[in-house]
Amino acid sequence: MTDSHAAQPETLMALDGVTLAFGPKVVQQNVTFNVRRGSIFAVMGGSGCGKSTILKSMIGLLRPTAGRYLVDGEDYWAADDTHRVEVSRRFGVLFQSAALWSSLTVGENVALPMQMLTHMDPVTVRRQVELKLGLVGMLHAIDQYPSEISGGMKKRAGLARAMALDPDILFFDEPSAGLDPITSARLDDLIMNLRDGLGATIVIVSHELPSLFTIADDGIFLDAQTRTPIAHGAPSWLRDHCDDPQVHAFMHRERTETQSGRTD
Numbered sequence: 001m002t003d004s005h006a007a008q009p010e011t012l013m014a015l016d017g018v019t020l021a022f023g024p025k026v027v028q029q030n031v032t033f034n035v036r037r038g039s040i041f042a043v044m045g046g047s048g049c050g051k052s053t054i055l056k057s058m059i060g061l062l063r064p065t066a067g068r069y070l071v072d073g074e075d076y077w078a079a080d081d082t083h084r085v086e087v088s089r090r091f092g093v094l095f096q097s098a099a100l101w102s103s104l105t106v107g108e109n110v111a112l113p114m115q116m117l118t119h120m121d122p123v124t125v126r127r128q129v130e131l132k133l134g135l136v137g138m139l140h141a142i143d144q145y146p147s148e149i150s151g152g153m154k155k156r157a158g159l160a161r162a163m164a165l166d167p168d169i170l171f172f173d174e175p176s177a178g179l180d181p182i183t184s185a186r187l188d189d190l191i192m193n194l195r196d197g198l199g200a201t202i203v204i205v206s207h208e209l210p211s212l213f214t215i216a217d218d219g220i221f222l223d224a225q226t227r228t229p230i231a232h233g234a235p236s237w238l239r240d241h242c243d244d245p246q247v248h249a250f251m252h253r254e255r256t257e258t259q260s261g262r263t264d
């Protein structure tokens with residue numbers, strides 16, 4: 001009998017002593033955390049603390065100036081370019097703005113990664129596009145243009161496109177930003193379905209506390225002043241048990257003397 005735990009260690013991604021900087025400007029340093037396979041992991045913290053920068057680095061757009069980023073135990077940045085591209089094919093990304101091409105229909109947007117990065121024939125592409133749009137409840141909008149659909153529908157179309165190449169790792173930057181609470185709750189259900197139904201591992205940057213309390217299994221809280229993580233744990237656990245005044249204030253939406261965000 002196969003031991004699935006031996007074949008699939010619990011940690012899928014790990015940052016180990018990572019420093020991220022833009023030129024001389026250090027955004028975060030000594031960042032260490034593990035993302036468990038099949039979990040939803042939240043990157044939290046005040047405005048400007050470096051959440052999107054962490055995500056940017058995890059999807060391969062920003063190389064750390066120190067430390068290691070491991071995916072399935074392999075050093076992502078130490079790999080050669082070909083192998084790194086191969087690993088990155090496992091990633092699906094939903095940007096904050098959904099980033100759909102306005103001149104393409106919803107269906108064409110979802111088809112684009114398949115046409116550009118695979119050799120699928122047009123019939124298979126069409127079938128896959130329908131499947132992905134069906135998963136997010138957007139099949140009816142396949143021939144509509146982004147300007148003709150609502151913000152929530154754009155997010156769902158962006159999600160379908162993020163899933164185009166069947167990634168097992170998904171990155172979401174502020175998926176519920178700008179959505180009304182009901183649409184946002186529907187998106188939460190969709191994200192949980194990706195974890196529970198497809199076994200995807202999801203890293204999410206979000207300010208939406210109700211959403212984080214509902215969906216995230218684990219997470220990290222970044223501090224802008226010290227430029228380093230100051231708490232680890234599921235958002236609901238941090239809300240109920242973390243003594244750090246900044247984390248407590250953030251999780252309970254209280255004002256603090258020291259702001260957790262940075263303006264420089």
Ligand SMILES: Nc1ncnc2c1ncn2[C@@H]1O[C@H](COP(=O)(O)OP(=O)(O)OP(=O)(O)O)[C@@H](O)[C@H]1O
Nearest residue numbers: 022027045046047048049050051052053054262264
């Ligand atoms: N390309 C860049 N060049 C220089 N500095 C950058 C760049 N991108 C981001 N920064 C800076 O890095 C810091 C962290 O930015 P980042 O967008 O990661 O924060 P964030 O926590 O995601 O913020 P928010 O919650 O407001 O979206 C900020 O001070 C920002 O100005």
